[in-house]
Amino acid sequence: MLCVLLAKLFQLMMTCDYDPSGFRYSYVVTFPKPNECFSKSLKCDDFRGIAISPIMSKVFEYCILDRFKDYLATADNQFGFKKNVGCSFAIRTVRSIVDNYAIGGCTANLCAIDLSKAFDKVNHNALFIKLMNRRMPVELLNILNFWFSACYMSVK
Secondary structure (H helix, E strand, O other): OHHHHHHHHHHHHHHHOOOOHHHOEEEEEEEEOOOOOOOOOOOHHHEEEEEEOOHHHHHHHHHHHHHOHHHOOOOOOOOOOOOOOOHHHHHHHHHHHHHHHHHOOOOOOOOOOOOOOOHHHOOHHHHHHHHHHOOOOHHHHHHHHHHHHHOEEEEO
């Protein structure tokens, strides 16, 4: 019975381009980073925040991911925020490319950019334009736009 009710609720949310305000609220719990907490007086950068979201919101997210997975595929060269892929895969790929250049007698120049705060500064309108160019369904764009524009959180 619960599955049927949730399916109806999520269907209604997608049809109306709306999600309840409780879905958009989360709170952040902060923890000191392990190596920083005993050696000096702490600053804001010495803490890691973990967002706690309502369980119903997380279930809705998983439903969206499952329903629209074909539109949310990423390139093989993306290593962050992907299941079963991580830093070691990126290092192995870079190493393989550099080795191929070295075997061929060429030099390889590398440049590293720290994008750790990039998501915090992303222009959401530009992101939505990119999603439109990928032919995302309008219902997904609308719910994401509503979600991004109306979410809020507090720090506990």
